[in-house]
Amino acid sequence: MEGDSVTLHTFHDERMDNDRIQWWFENKNTLIAEMNVTASSVTVNDNYDRRFRRRLKVDLQTGCLTITNIRTEHAGLYGVQSNRMRKNIIVNVSARLPIPVISRNSSQCSSSSSSSSSSSNCSLVCSVVNVSHVTLSWYKRNSLLSSISVSDLSISLSLPLEVEYQEKNSYSCVINNPICKQTQHLDISKLCQPCSDSEHCCGSTEAVIRLVLSALVGVATVIFLVYDIRSRRAEQDHACIPASQT
Template identity: 65%
Template sequence: MSGAAGIFSIFDDVLDGRFRNRLKLDKITGSLTITNIRTEDAGDYELKISGAILRDTTFRVSVYARLPVPVLIRDCSSSSSSSSQYNCSVVCSVVNVRSVNLSWYKGNSVLSSISVSDLSISLSLPLEVEYQDRNTYSCVINNTISNQTTHLDINTLCQTCSDKGETLPFLYQSLLLWQIVLISAAAGFLLIVTVIGIICISKKGKTIRTKKKNTKHSALSKPKKRKTKSKTEAVYQNVPKKR
């Protein structure tokens, strides 16, 4: 390329012609664009500028494949463990990746992470959460230029295991049922005690009022005794003396 002479040449048949019809040169800026880029195009590229001063510049080009979306799967193989009665095991997986990080997030905090530099057929990262957990969990795959995220829906993913067809472990369901029964029984007992207490207080108050009323009525209707002079008078007669 000679800018002064206005001569621009592209040799795209080099290296077995793998750049054929894929090179574009900007005649104003001199920038070179490789279209339909592939991972095989990664490597070092050298720019030589000829003139009064000879300058060489080397560029390292890294090519990243489009990242796949992480796939979340419930791990039913751990359903026989004691913790599975209360927890759900989930695995985040990606395939055919290189130079990536795979991470589990709780909100904005990283819980766990795994990295791979060479091509990996499969990359997986497990996570265990409680059935009643209401936090936000997400699995993220990323490299230096992009990322892909899949959010965990506990209510949907942890609902069933294909080999058992259970919505939740039996023991966990039983515990929830007993909690509901006990709470309902306690509430019913308190209600009965409250009603009985109200009835007793009402009856007691009614009895006291009745007694007061009867006492007042008796006091009003009882006749008063009047003092009367005795009508009996002694009669003295002259008794003749014996001679």
């Protein structure tokens, strides 16, 4: 995993009767470390590749190479070579996985409020962002319901699910790669409340807003009519006064 320290072993983790041990990266393209066995000295060539700067350590007893705070850019083919033999080591590095986020489908309330009868199912979605080489899955207890996989770099994934209101079954959303996984459990009682019974349901909120606006428009209309009627009466009374009285 990214952030871990990884130790690459030499030949049976022991120093051999060799003058030197060399560590290469990507098939002898980059010599990253060299150990002089006789002099018990180590030379780290991390300046040749900035990816390895201040990340390499060589054990003077075994010749093993340790990469600290490893990143995905350090994945690849490593080689260790002595006077008598050579071996290759393939290193795979996976990014740390985010915790999946479970949310209610935002369009469900508006669609159900416009219909005469509300739906008996609760529509949910599990999502993750900036992931690669992972699988996102829904589980009902221990049974797999659905899944989606991706091999591209840094994309977002989402997976829908429908459950019944106040259902007692246990659901969980899981994201995993070959190394680890992250799990988010579904709280049906918290996320799945019928629109008619929820204070925060979007359909009820919309209805309240419309009612308030309609009331304000009605009040404004009544005030305008009263003012207009009074103005007309005042004009008529002024016109009916005899000239002698003026």
